[in-house]
Amino acid sequence: MCFYITATLPKDVNLEEFNEIFEQFKMSFIPIKNSEFENHLRPGELYLRATKNYCDCDTVLGSLDTTPQISELKNSKKVKKLRQKKWTEEQIQKWIENKVKQKKSKSKLTPNEQKLELENWIKFLKCLLSKKNISRVGLLKHWYHQSLEKEEIFIKKKERIDINELNKEYLLRIEEDVIYEFFKPVL
Numbered sequence: 001m002c003f004y005i006t007a008t009l010p011k012d013v014n015l016e017e018f019n020e021i022f023e024q025f026k027m028s029f030i031p032i033k034n035s036e037f038e039n040h041l042r043p044g045e046l047y048l049r050a051t052k053n054y055c056d057c058d059t060v061l062g063s064l065d066t067t068p069q070i071s072e073l074k075n076s077k078k079v080k081k082l083r084q085k086k087w088t089e090e091q092i093q094k095w096i097e098n099k100v101k102q103k104k105s106k107s108k109l110t111p112n113e114q115k116l117e118l119e120n121w122i123k124f125l126k127c128l129l130s131k132k133n134i135s136r137v138g139l140l141k142h143w144y145h146q147s148l149e150k151e152e153i154f155i156k157k158k159e160r161i162d163i164n165e166l167n168k169e170y171l172l173r174i175e176e177d178v179i180y181e182f183f184k185p186v187l
Contacts, residue, residue, distance in 0.1 A: 001144050002055035006032065008138030008179065011044030018128070025124040028052045036152040040179065049148060050139065060114040061121065062141050062174040118168040129163045129184050138181045141174060155179055162186065 007029060009015075015022075015029055022029050029048045037047060051059075082092050128134050144151045158179045161170070166182060174180055 001146070003057045003059065003141060003143055004148060005050040005056045005059060005061060006140045006142065006148070007048045007050040008041060008136075008140075008181070009046040009048065010135055011042070011046060013046060013134055015046070015048075017133075018131070021124070021127055025120055025127070026052055027124060032148050034149050034151065034153075036150070040153070040155050056141070059141070060117045061139075061171050062176065063114075064172040115168075118171050121171055122166055122168070125166065125182050126163055129182060136181050136183045138179050139174070140179050141176050143176060153177065 009029075015031070018029070021027075027050055029050060032047045032049055034047060041047060050056075053059075079092055079096070082095065087095075125137055128137050140153075140155075142151070142153055146152075154177060156175065156177045158181060160181050160183060162185050163182050164185045
């Protein structure tokens with residue numbers, strides 16, 4: 001189906017108070033009811049659709065994480081055929097790397113658009129965390145096979161990040177199925 005970026009916020013956040021910020025940064029932050037995902041949330045925590053996009057397949061978030069593509073190619077029928085043709089593991093690995101590079105070069109976003117998207121995310125997260133009643137913001141990138149409400153998601157891990165340590169490189173390397181929780185700096 002598609003990639004979607006979803007978000008989490010503390011349960012006591014009144015979303016209507018932040019509509020101006022959501023609009024300014026072109027975000028939606030619309031609540032999602034997914035009973036399959038609730039066990040990954042803190043009690044009462046909000047689970048939200050982050051962007052206004054139809055889907056987030058073209059997002060630059062996590063675009064340097066090639067692990068899923070490599071894994072998919074390693075288990076593909078094409079690689080099995082290459083092995084049958086007596087290709088070495090080194091040749092197969094080079095073929096896989098070339099395929100991943102080709103896929104990355106087909107991005108629909110220009111380098112400038114990618115830079116602007118990264119800057120928008122950083123400014124957005126910092127803006128939200130500058131508000132006194134928002135202590136953390138979580139982000140999750142997941143490939144959905146079903147609707148956002150029915151998808152069963154297996155979380156690999158949770159990572160805590162001080163918002164002052166957030167940079168473009170970090171956002172480029174986020175992994176699928178990891179909840180990234182951005183926090184205000186500890187004083």
